[in-house]
Amino acid sequence: MDNTLVPEVLQMVGQVIPEGVSIAISDGSQYVYYQPSASIDLKIVPGDRVREGSATHKALEVKSKVAHHVESRVFGVPYYGISLPVISQGHVEGCITAIYAPSAMPIAPPGPRLSFLVGRDENGWLPIPVNEIMYISSNEGKTRLHTVNGAYVNKYNMAELECMLSPGQFVRCHRSYFVNLEAIRFIHPHFHSTFILEMKDKAKSRVPVSQSYASSFRQLLGF
Numbered sequence: 001m002d003n004t005l006v007p008e009v010l011q012m013v014g015q016v017i018p019e020g021v022s023i024a025i026s027d028g029s030q031y032v033y034y035q036p037s038a039s040i041d042l043k044i045v046p047g048d049r050v051r052e053g054s055a056t057h058k059a060l061e062v063k064s065k066v067a068h069h070v071e072s073r074v075f076g077v078p079y080y081g082i083s084l085p086v087i088s089q090g091h092v093e094g095c096i097t098a099i100y101a102p103s104a105m106p107i108a109p110p111g112p113r114l115s116f117l118v119g120r121d122e123n124g125w126l127p128i129p130v131n132e133i134m135y136i137s138s139n140e141g142k143t144r145l146h147t148v149n150g151a152y153v154n155k156y157n158m159a160e161l162e163c164m165l166s167p168g169q170f171v172r173c174h175r176s177y178f179v180n181l182e183a184i185r186f187i188h189p190h191f192h193s194t195f196i197l198e199m200k201d202k203a204k205s206r207v208p209v210s211q212s213y214a215s216s217f218r219q220l221l222g223f
Helices: 003-016 055-062 158-164 211-221
Strands: 022-026 031-035 066-070 079-088 091-100 116-121 124-129 135-139 142-147 150-154 170-174 177-180 184-189 195-199 206-209
Touching: 022 055, 055 066, 055 079, 055 091, 066 158, 116 142, 135 158, 158 170, 158 177, 170 206, 170 211, 177 206, 206 211
Parallel strands: none
Antiparallel strands: 022 031, 022 091, 066 079, 079 091, 116 124, 116 150, 135 142, 135 177, 142 150, 170 177, 184 195, 195 206
């Protein structure tokens, strides 16, 4: 990143980063600045390459602000990142990222907030109120909204939905699943400190909580 952009980057800090979170600044391929916080430390060292799957990598890739829950496989611990690319004369010069511990993630991450999502089946498109969605799954590149009346294909990917859904209602419990907390009937223990969620539909659908999300899931629900 051009050093002349540093003052501009520091001004951007206030847009995305409250006190008490870690800060990472990168150019297009590696980190140039890192400030850990008491709540979470990814052990980034300036000069480290930006890792695929990180919030920084996603923002550089899509060239826009992202809010992204990152699995522990990327840095060894899960985190919630809000990343804002630095764009100069139409070119992406770098990125600034706010890094939250999962238990301290913002109540309302930035992005459009919708009261419904549109699902598609063989007959056409159906607006579905978000409170009627029990869980959301992703498989083979297709996102599906699961309701008591069936499953419907949705155009958004999981990263986009993470910015749009209320984290007070929908929780990422697996890289391929969001779950509506109000639609959980029972939480079953599973292997290696993971869980299986039994949903409130007639079929008693089962949704996994993976090891990467199990700790933050327990902290959020308080058990």
